Amino acid sequence: MSLPPEIAKKVRLLEISTRRLVNSLFAGSYHSAFKGQGMTFAEFREYVAGDDVRTISWPLTARTGKVFIKKFDEERELTLMLVVDVSGSLDFGTGKDFKGEVATHLSALLGFAAAKNNDHVGLLLFSDQVEHFVPPKKGHGHVNRILRDLYYQKPLHRGTKIGSAIQYLQGVLKKRAIVFIMSDFADEGYADALRMISRKHDVVAVSIEDAAETELPDLGLVDLHDPETGELITVDTRSKAFKAALKKEMDRRRQTREQELRQAGVDRISVSTNTDFVQPLIRYFKTRAAGGGR
Numbered sequence: 001m002s003l004p005p006e007i008a009k010k011v012r013l014l015e016i017s018t019r020r021l022v023n024s025l026f027a028g029s030y031h032s033a034f035k036g037q038g039m040t041f042a043e044f045r046e047y048v049a050g051d052d053v054r055t056i057s058w059p060l061t062a063r064t065g066k067v068f069i070k071k072f073d074e075e076r077e078l079t080l081m082l083v084v085d086v087s088g089s090l091d092f093g094t095g096k097d098f099k100g101e102v103a104t105h106l107s108a109l110l111g112f113a114a115a116k117n118n119d120h121v122g123l124l125l126f127s128d129q130v131e132h133f134v135p136p137k138k139g140h141g142h143v144n145r146i147l148r149d150l151y152y153q154k155p156l157h158r159g160t161k162i163g164s165a166i167q168y169l170q171g172v173l174k175k176r177a178i179v180f181i182m183s184d185f186a187d188e189g190y191a192d193a194l195r196m197i198s199r200k201h202d203v204v205a206v207s208i209e210d211a212a213e214t215e216l217p218d219l220g221l222v223d224l225h226d227p228e229t230g231e232l233i234t235v236d237t238r239s240k241a242f243k244a245a246l247k248k249e250m251d252r253r254r255q256t257r258e259q260e261l262r263q264a265g266v267d268r269i270s271v272s273t274n275t276d277f278v279q280p281l282i283r284y285f286k287t288r289a290a291g292g293g294r
Contacts, residue, residue, distance in 0.1 A: 003148060011147045018108040021278070022116060029285035030113035034078060034178055034202070044068045079136045079175055080114040080121045081201075082107045083165060084150065085183035087127040088158035088227030094212040095273030102208050102277050103182040104150045109278065110180055111143040122177075123149060128159030130168045136177070158228045162190040166197050173201065182206045185257045186228070194264030203266040204284075207257065210273045214250045216243070 003011070044060055047067035055069040084107060090100035097105070107123070114121045115138070122136030123146045132153045134146055162183065169179070179201050197203060216222075219237045226232075235242050261268050269284045271277035 003152060007148070007151050010151055011144065014105070014108050014147060015112075015144060018105070019112050022109060022112045026109055026113050026278075026282065029282050029289070030110070031117050032289035033285040034288075043071050045071055077138070078114070078117070078119040079173075079177040080110060080119055081124065081136065081169065081173065081177045081179045082110060082121065082146065083124045083126065083169065083179060083181040085127075085160060085162075085181075086125045086131055086153070086155040087160040087183075087186070089160065089184055089186045090208070091227050092213075093210050093273040095210065095275070097273055099184055099208045099210060099273055102271060102273055103206075104147070106180075106182055106206060106271070106277065106281065107150060108143075108147055109281065111146055112140065115140045115143045121146060124165060124169055125149070125153055125155070126161070126165035126168075127155045127157040128161040128164070129157055130165055131155045131157070133168075133172065135172070158230070160187040160228065162187045163193040166190065166193040170197050170200075176201055178202045178204070180204050180206055182208060184208050185260070186253065188256055188260065191260040191263040194261070194266055198264060198266050203264075204269065205261050205264075205266050206269045206271060206281075207261075208271055208273070208277075214247065214254075216246065 044057060045068065047056060047069050051069050055071070057068045057070050060068045084103050086100065090103065091098055093099050093101070111121045118138060120136035120138050121143055123132070123134040124130065125132040132149060134149060160183070162181070162185065166181075173179075179197065181203065183206070185205070185207055194203060194205075216237045221234060221236050223232055223234050237243075267284070267288070269280050271280050
């Protein structure tokens with residue numbers, strides 16, 4: 001695929017800045033947080049005193065009359081799936097970057113950290129349908145391909161259906177994976193799907209927010225465009241009634257998001273376009289490595 005020069009330049013600049021950050025402080029945090037998450041069956045052997053009784057194979061024990069345990073080896077190579085929301089609401093931001101650009105930067109950080117650990121990395125882009133899927137593979141070249149797709153692939157739809165993306169992912173992921181879902185979670189009714197996939201996979205929800213979504217500055221009469229539905233309305237940002245209604249609606253959405261993620265029982269990270277979005281990720285990795293995650 002021949003990329004437009006401006007896209008190729010963006011990918012190259014992002015690669016340079018991201019790999020420098022990964023080499024200096026990020027890769028070790030990623031590895032410490034997720035090492036030993038994948039286990040593969042190695043063999044059966046007879047039980048000896050001190051073995052974990054949870055590893056006993058009861059079917060084999062019943063057949064042979066002797067107590068056997070299942071022995072597992074740690075998978076040194078993990079699979080990281082980057083699940084990125086490309087719906088219309090990600091085309092917004094009042095900080096240095098739009099929400100979608102924050103998702104791209106975080107994907108680059110995670111992807112190169114995984115590549116440094118010799119892990120497989122895959123990508124799924126979604127709106128209200130699956131827009132693009134890249135099967136997991138190893139190597140820095142493959143991560144570069146993922147970055148190119150993040151910049152180059154334009155969504156065909158503008159809405160958000162997180163549950164549909166998760167259901168698709170369940171069908172294509174054969175091995176246990178670490179799944180990072182990067183979205184503003186402007187959706188409802190996805191808790192059950194998240195709960196189902198988290199039974200087999202290690203799921204982390206990265207919620208991307210922007211300060212202006214909860215409090216608009218006093219700009220007088222402005223036209224507001226809903227990027228997902230296309231609806232256009234004119235509002236008076238100086239109106240106390242409008243500000244109260246906006247706060248009420250955004251509080252409702254925030255509570256819905258928190259409730260959905262809490263019900264799903266997955267790890268959560270909150271980042272913002274208005275502040276450093278790398279540090280929350282590093283703090284999460286350190287907390288998890290210390291036993292504070294799942």
